[in-house]
Amino acid sequence: MNTEKIILEAQHLTHIFPDGTVGIEDVNLQINVGDFMIISGANGSGKTVLMRHLNGLLKPTSGTIFLDGRLIHKNIAEVRKRVGLIFQNSDTQFVGQTVAEDVAFGPENLNLPRQEVEQIVDEVLGVVGLKEVVNHSPHQLSGGQKRKLAIAGVLAMKPDVVIFDEPFTGLDYPGVKQVLGELVRLHQSGHTIIVVTHELEKVLAHGTRLVVMYQGKIVLDGVPESVIDGVAAYGIRVPLKTGERVDSLTWLG
Numbered sequence: 001m002n003t004e005k006i007i008l009e010a011q012h013l014t015h016i017f018p019d020g021t022v023g024i025e026d027v028n029l030q031i032n033v034g035d036f037m038i039i040s041g042a043n044g045s046g047k048t049v050l051m052r053h054l055n056g057l058l059k060p061t062s063g064t065i066f067l068d069g070r071l072i073h074k075n076i077a078e079v080r081k082r083v084g085l086i087f088q089n090s091d092t093q094f095v096g097q098t099v100a101e102d103v104a105f106g107p108e109n110l111n112l113p114r115q116e117v118e119q120i121v122d123e124v125l126g127v128v129g130l131k132e133v134v135n136h137s138p139h140q141l142s143g144g145q146k147r148k149l150a151i152a153g154v155l156a157m158k159p160d161v162v163i164f165d166e167p168f169t170g171l172d173y174p175g176v177k178q179v180l181g182e183l184v185r186l187h188q189s190g191h192t193i194i195v196v197t198h199e200l201e202k203v204l205a206h207g208t209r210l211v212v213m214y215q216g217k218i219v220l221d222g223v224p225e226s227v228i229d230g231v232a233a234y235g236i237r238v239p240l241k242t243g244e245r246v247d248s249l250t251w252l253g
Contacts, residue, residue, distance in 0.1 A: 004032040006069075007161060007192055008054055008083070013063035015049055023049035025216040027063070031161070036183075036193045038203055038224070041213035042235035050213065051163055051196050055083035081110075084154030088166040090146040094138040099130060099149055102138050106157045124152045128182060144175030151182050162186055163194040168202055176202060201239030204228070212236065 008031040015023040024046040031037060031054075041047045052058040053065055056076045065072045072079045087093055096102030100121050107117045125131045128148040133141060138149055147167060154162060164183065168176050184206055187193045195203050204210070210227045212220035214234040220227045232238050 006030050007033045007067065009066045009069075010050070010053065011064050011066070013050070013053060013065065014061050015053065015058060016061045022216050024053075024213075027216075027218055029211065029218060029221075031192065031194065033160075033192055034187075034190070035209055036187045036207050037195070037209045037211060038200065038207040039194060039196045039211045039213065040198055040200055040231065040236055042198070044215075045213040045234070046216040047196050047213045048165060049216075051085070051165055051194070054161075054163060054194070055079055055085050057085065081157045082159050083161045083163065084157060084159035085163045086147070086150045086154055086165065086167065088169050090150040091139065093150045093153060094146075097137065098135050099125065099138060099141075099152075100134045102149060103152050103156050106153060110157075120156050124155045127155065127185075128152045142175065143171045144178035147171070147175070147179045148182060151179075151186075155186075159191070161192045161194065163196070165196045166198070167195065168197065168199050180206075198236060200228075200231070200236065204239055 010027055010029045013027040014025050017023055027050060029050075039047045039050065049058065053060055056072050056079050059073070067079055067082065094102050095105050103121045103124055104117050107120050112120075122131075125134060128151055130145065130148055130152060133145065138146065141149060151162075167179050167183070171179065180202060183193060183195065183203065187206070195207075197203060204224055207224050210220070210222065210224040211218055212227065212231055212234055219234060220230055228238065
């Protein structure tokens with residue numbers, strides 16, 4: 001008996017831009033509680049367009065999206081709280097003058113008591129390891145620290161699902177290690193994780209599902225071991241030789 005619980009579901013999702021470009025076409029996708037889903041594809045495959053529909057940033061031309069079986073457009077504010085999205089360029093998410101102010105922004109907009117906001121900020125910064133820079137400007141942080149601050153801002157809203165858009169872009173090796181460590185830790189702590197990336201070599205060992213997109217459609221979907229041999233046909237670099245498998249956390253060094 002299948003006991004998996006679906007938390008997010010897209011049904012027949014299509015998005016056509018005003019100039020007639022088809023971003024995604026008739027996409028059907030179920031995301032289960034506890035998934036560590038990797039969505040990959042070449043540039044222009046539709047993976048980022050799909051991601052932006054999952055928390056209501058884009059409205060589909062046709063089709064529907066459900067969160068816990070309820071249409072997301074019925075309560076977008078609740079969806080944005082429960083489905084956190086971390087953009088490729090972390091700087092676009094920063095709104096506070098300091099690290100602490102940035103993390104506090106979300107809880108403050110929920111009209112939580114000041115003491116509770118301060119408690120959340122302290123807790124979340126401790127989780128991502130940024131307490132030592134609490135009074136720094138976000139723009140003074142390293143690349144890895146910026147991604148961790150973006151994660152902290154999302155975690156302050158206590159989401160169930162966390163979506164990462166190309167989380168390793170522009171990071172050096174220490175930054176990649178920091179961000180990958182946060183991805184793994186979040187998954188182990190019970191969050192449902194979705195990583196949109198073309199850099200499979202960094203996350204493949206940790207994924208429970210690999211979804212491949214091509215020309216706006218899902219062409220492969222399954223456990224990584226069953227899907228990986230087919231990704232090269234869709235313009236994705238194969239990170240591992242056939243039959244190889246990296247043990248969890250090995251990449252962290």
